[in-house]
Amino acid sequence: MKMLYDTILAKSFSRYERKKFGFWSLVGCLIIALSFFTVFKPSFGRLPTLKLQSAMSTGALTLLRIEDTSISKRLESKTKEETKSMCNILDPRSAFCEVEGDIRIHGNSSTIFVASSQMGTLAENKSWSIRPYARKEDETAMGLVTELSVKSVVGHEEAPHCTLYHNIPAILFSLGGYAGNHFHDFSDILVPLFLTSRQFNGEVQFLLSDSRSWWLTKFEKVLERLSKYETISIDRDSEIHCFPSVIVGLKYHKELSIDPSKSPNGYTMKDFRVFLRSSYSLKRATAIRIRDLAHDKPRLLIISRRKTRSFTNEAEIAQMARNLGYQVVVAEANTATDLLKFAQIVNSCDVMMGIHGAGLTNIVFLPTNAILIQIVPLGGLEWLASHDFGNPALDMNIRYLEYKIKEEESSLIQQYPLDHAVFKDPLSFQKQGWETVRSIFMEKQNVKLDVSRFRATLSEALELLHQ
Ligand SMILES: *[C@@H]1O[C@H](CO)[C@@H](O)[C@H](O)[C@H]1NC(C)=O
Numbered sequence: 063m064k065m066l067y068d069t070i071l072a073k074s075f076s077r078y079e080r081k082k083f084g085f086w087s088l089v090g091c092l093i094i095a096l097s098f099f100t101v102f103k104p105s106f107g108r109l110p111t112l113k114l115q116s117a118m119s120t121g122a123l124t125l126l127r128i129e130d131t132s133i134s135k136r137l138e139s140k141t142k143e144e145t146k147s148m149c150n151i152l153d154p155r156s157a158f159c160e161v162e163g164d165i166r167i168h169g170n171s172s173t174i175f176v177a178s179s180q181m182g183t184l185a186e187n188k189s190w191s192i193r194p195y196a197r198k199e200d201e202t203a204m205g206l207v208t209e210l211s212v213k214s215v216v217g218h219e220e221a222p223h224c225t226l227y228h229n230i231p232a233i234l235f236s237l238g239g240y241a242g243n244h245f246h247d248f249s250d251i252l253v254p255l256f257l258t259s260r261q262f263n264g265e266v267q268f269l270l271s272d273s274r275s276w277w278l279t280k281f282e283k284v285l286e287r288l289s290k291y292e293t294i295s296i297d298r299d300s301e302i303h304c305f306p307s308v309i310v311g312l313k314y315h316k317e318l319s320i321d322p323s324k325s326p327n328g329y330t331m332k333d334f335r336v337f338l339r340s341s342y343s344l345k346r347a348t349a350i351r352i353r354d355l356a357h358d359k360p361r362l363l364i365i366s367r368r369k370t371r372s373f374t375n376e377a378e379i380a381q382m383a384r385n386l387g388y389q390v391v392v393a394e395a396n397t398a399t400d401l402l403k404f405a406q407i408v409n410s411c412d413v414m415m416g417i418h419g420a421g422l423t424n425i426v427f428l429p430t431n432a433i434l435i436q437i438v439p440l441g442g443l444e445w446l447a448s449h450d451f452g453n454p455a456l457d458m459n460i461r462y463l464e465y466k467i468k469e470e471e472s473s474l475i476q477q478y479p480l481d482h483a484v485f486k487d488p489l490s491f492q493k494q495g496w497e498t499v500r501s502i503f504m505e506k507q508n509v510k511l512d513v514s515r516f517r518a519t520l521s522e523a524l525e526l527l528h529q
């Protein structure tokens with residue numbers, strides 16, 4: 063289930079992201095990844111087995127999968143003793159090194175040298191392999207992340223000479239993996255980056271591997287607020303950057319959320335959202351509290367999807383909502399080339415509803431006490447729905463309602479008889495693997511909401527806004 067879930071969002075790339083991170087850029091990444099492994103073959107010992115599968119697609123997106131079967135084996139082969147010293151490579155989700163001292167980083171060879179004297183506790187030549195992306199157990203994602211090596215070398219003269227000195231700490235992370243999918247941008251990168259870097263108050267240098275300029279542009283406003291220094295892409299960088307300390311990899315707690323008991327300064331998701339609001343200059347801190355519906359019109363945002371998992375009766379839903387007293391806004395998250403504009407739309411609303419998908423990640427911009435209504439399509443996707451959005455919403459002080467559709471609300475009734483396993487035993491498809499689930503339930507299912515049944519959920523949301 064876990065693996066299934068990891069791939070579900072990864073592959074539900076939105077249209078906007080498809081354009082940005084389309085087929086050719088995937089091929090490009092792949093070629094870079096392949097040539098990387100070829101060029102550096104001697105220094106990596108056993109090479110990962112690269113299996114290329116041209117995976118199927120209905121739309122513009124053809125995904126190439128890289129399976130790196132050697133990642134987990136390689137990690138297992140490390141000893142406990144190594145782990146204690148400077149790299150936590152046993153964390154189940156995010157491998158992570160935090161090192162102070164004489165740090166020298168050579169991007170072009172993907173190496174972080176830690177020079178120490180003969181007397182030091184690290185008076186031994188050691189090396190750790192790290193892929194600095196927080197989805198370690200997902201081989202598809204990690205296959206798209208460049209492997210770095212952290213080497214402790216005895217004797218300062220053994221490490222390459224510094225060509226650039228920096229007097230602030232560095233944080234090195236990858237923009238590979240599933241970067242470009244809105245959910246993963248936040249869950250795998252931005253929330254972990256906040257957790258790892260906020261404590262430095264901007265006095266920190268971000269170093270990027272697998273860097274992509276469109277990603278940096280998209281999240282410019284967030285990055286600017288976390289670091290006062292322009293990011294450095296180290297992929298083909300021949301400089302030797304020297305730092306007093308470095309963190310390689312990002313801290314990770316849970317999906318699209320933070321565990322305050324583990325975070326520096328007790329940071330919470332609330333802090334993350336306050337930070338986002340300030341980064342995007344969003345006006346509303348809290349949702350409306352209705353006293354009189356004639357004057358206080360709550361705003362409902364319907365997240366529209368065009369290609370897959372679409373509402374087929376959007377106008378009817380919007381009309382019913384207006385009759386209840388809502389002001390209705392319909393917007394498609396996927397076409398939001400301008401994140402600032404979309405963040406403003408979301409922040410202006412009190413209730414956000416949408417079918418399960420990466421677009422719901424935009425709850426991060428909702429005001430406190432707003433309400434998320436997640437529409438769960440058929441396919442045994444309940445676990446996924448609460449894991450990805452239901453639980454994170456609660457950590458964000460967003461109230462959460464779920465609406466599970468019935469057979470007759472799914473377009474699948476036009477394709478399968480009612481006694482088919484698609485309706486009777488949807489979980490059985492998960493055993494057949496992700497591709498099956500994806501093609502049946504995620505790619506070919508649209509939703510025609512039964513507005514008289516759904517009315518009760520929208521009324522409940524109205525009721526909550528009175529409290
Ligand atoms: C570490 O490696 C260097 C050469 O790379 C070698 O000169 C040195 O003796 C080694 N030190 C230890 C403690 O193995």
Ligand SMILES: *[C@@H]1O[C@H](CO)[C@@H](O)[C@H](O)[C@H]1NC(C)=O
Pocket residue numbers: 101170171298299300
């Ligand atoms: C990076 O490394 C490759 C392979 O070692 C080398 O051919 C290339 O010239 C290097 N590039 C730079 C900018 O140093």
